[in-house]
Structure formats: structure tokens, C-alpha cells
Amino acid sequence: MFFxxxxxxxxxxxxxxxxSVLAPISDVVIVVDVxxxxxxxxxxxxxxxxxxxxxxxxxxxVAFAASVHAELADPRRSQSKFSLSPQSLTHLTPGARIVLPxxxxxxxxxxxxxxxxxxxxxxxxxxxxxxxxRYGSKIAVIPAGERWFDDYSLRPSYEDLIGAGAIIxxxxxxxxxxxxxxxxxxxxxxxxxxxxxxxxxxxxxxIERGFAADVHLAAQLDASDxxxxxxxxxxxGSAFVRATEEWLPA
Numbered sequence: 182m183f184f185x186x187x188x189x190x191x192x193x194x195x196x197x198x199x200x201s202v203l204a205p206i207s208d209v210v211i212v213v214d215v216x217x218x219x220x221x222x223x224x225x226x227x228x229x230x231x232x233x234x235x236x237x238x239x240x241x242x243v244a245f246a247a248s249v250h251a252e253l254a255d256p257r258r259s260q261s262k263f264s265l266s267p268q269s270l271t272h273l274t275p276g277a278r279i280v281l282p283x284x285x286x287x288x289x290x291x292x293x294x295x296x297x298x299x300x301x302x303x304x305x306x307x308x309x310x311x312x313x314x315r316y317g318s319k320i321a322v323i324p325a326g327e328r329w330f331d332d333y334s335l336r337p338s339y340e341d342l343i344g345a346g347a348i349i350x351x352x353x354x355x356x357x358x359x360x361x362x363x364x365x366x367x368x369x370x371x372x373x374x375x376x377x378x379x380x381x382x383x384x385x386x387x388i389e390r391g392f393a394a395d396v397h398l399a400a401q402l403d404a405s406d407x408x409x410x411x412x413x414x415x416x417x418g419s420a421f422v423r424a425t426e427e428w429l430p431a
Contacts, residue, residue: 190354193322193345193363196285196335200292200323208317210293211301211309211348214325215340216383217258218286219302220267220399222421226300227407229275232421234287234411242282249417251278258392268394278420285325290411291419293323298411300421301348303374304398305405310351312408312424318354322363327383339381340399343367343374347402375400 184202186192192203204210213219218234225232233251235242246253255264263269263279273279281287290298297316301309313320324341328334346367349360356364370377378384378400379393387396408424422428 186357186359189357189360190318191320191322191349191352191356191360193324193349193357193360195324195337196326197289197292199321200289203321203323204293204296206319207296207321208319209297209299209313210321210323211299211313212286212289212293212323212325213301213341213344213348214283214286214289215302215344215378215399216338216387217265217267217395217399218281218283218325219300219344220304220395221265221270221281222286222300222409223302223305223405223407224267224398225270225273225277225279225281226409226421226423227405228270228273228277229423230270230273230277230279231414232409233278233280233418234290234421235280235282236288236291237284238282242280245418246280249278249280251280253280254282258390266392266395267398268392271398285327289323289325294411294419296321299424300409300411301344303344303347303400303402305403305407305409306344306347307351307403308406308408310348312410312429314353315429320352320354322349322360324363338383339366340378340383343370343377371402374402
């Protein structure tokens with residue numbers, strides 16, 4: 182009971198444990214994985230694609246992609262073909278179907294079910310906040326974090342903290358201290374947001390690997406009016422689509 186933040190409307194907690202504690206007592210969950218799952222989902226869905234989240238690329242992922250008539254994205258990040266790189270998804274055409282493996286964002290997305298799930302990032306913070314409020318007043322914002330290379334344990338990440346804060350700043354209701362702390366971090370970063378993303382650990386890693394364009398796309402605050410919502414598609418499983426009136430509560 183100490184960790185549920187249930188006396189507050191807007192809750193914020195990290196990773197899989199955050200999902201397991203907050204999802205069952207919240208009206209909606211917002212998964213925030215800025216570099217790069219949530220940003221990739223926003224870019225793909227805003228272009229009319231359907232995105233199927235998947236935890237990892239393995240033989241089962243290959244079979245799943247075939248079963249839903251979708252292309253399996255490369256989880257190793259590539260700009261020459263569809264992958265977890267946001268830049269690689271900028272040329273998607275409407276109607277595309279992509280299975281997007283991600284050990285962080287996709288895993289949290291599927292763990293949050295059956296609670297409704299939205300994919301949030303810096304690009305779509307206002308749109309995702311508006312969609313979340315359609316579900317109710319109890320909202321869980323989950324910064325995904327990254328993983329340490331040696332033991333794969335959670336590494337709380339700066340980019341997801343400020344991404345969560347950007348979304349929370351557009352929500353209505355009482356904030357838990359954790360949610361308020363995320364907003365304060367975002368407000369401190371906002372005057373130099375692109376620079377902060379380039380200088381944080383995850384940003385430096387991607388730039389070193391040749392993916393500076395992905396960091397640039399992720400830092401474009403409020404650039405998108407798309408709120409990706411996870412829906413159950415007949416015969417296809419769960420996928421992110423644009424949150425239109427068809428998919429949102431009345």
C-alpha cells in the first residue's frame with residue numbers, strides 16, 4: 182500500500198514494477214520510452230501504420246509477424262530498413278503493419294493489459310494527455326528506463342523522466358510526489374531540451390552509434406498530435422493505432 186500512490190490522481194513509477202503496482206488501480210497507463218520505443222510508435226502510427234508491440238525478436242516474433250501479416254522490424258536499430266530507429270519509420274505509408282520488438286517499452290505495454298495503454302513521448306505529450314483524460318482521473322505514467330549491460334537491471338533514464346514530466350504537465354488532478362518530481366525535471370530541461378537529450382547517457386550512446394537523427398526526432402517537443410492507443414484487433418492481437426473517436430471512451 183505504501184507504493185501505490187493511490188491517494189493521488191496522477192501517479193508515476195518506473196518500469197515493470199511500476200506497471201505491476203499501478204496498472205491494476207489506474208484507469209489508463211501511459212508508457213514512456215523516449216529513446217526510442219514510444220517515439221517510434223508515435224512516428225509510425227501518425228503516418229497511418231499499425232504497430233504490434235513485441236518483447237524481443239526471436240522465432241516466435243517471426244511467426245507472430247507472419248500471422249498478423251506484418252513486417253518484423255529489426256530490433257538492433259537500422260536506418261536502412263524498418264527498425265526501432267525512429268528515423269527508419271519516417272517513410273512508412275498508411276496501412277503499413279509493423280511488429281516492433283522492444284525489451285523495454287513493448288514489454289511494459291503488454292504487462293499493463295488489460296488496463297488501457299497509451300504510448301507517450303516528448304513529441305506527443307499534449308495529445309496523449311488529452312486521450313488519457315478520456316479514460317478517467319486515475320492515470321499511471323510509467324517511464325520505462327533502460328537496462329544496464331552487465332546484469333540487465335533497470336537503469337532509470339533521464340530522457341524518460343522528462344518525457345513523463347512533459348505528459349504529466351498536461352494532465353489534470355492531484356500529483357503524487359513522484360509525478361511532481363517528473364514535471365520539475367521536465368520544466369528544468371525545457372529551455373534546452375534538445376541539448377539535454379544529446380548530453381544524457383542514452384543520447385550520447387545513440388549519437389556515438391550513428392543515430393543522432395533519432396535523438397533529434399525524439400527531442401521535438403509537441404511535434405505530433407497523435408495519441409497511439411493499444412487496441413485489440415480481431416484475429417490480430419494487440420496493436421497501437423491512432424486514438425480516434427472510434428477507439429476512445431465516449
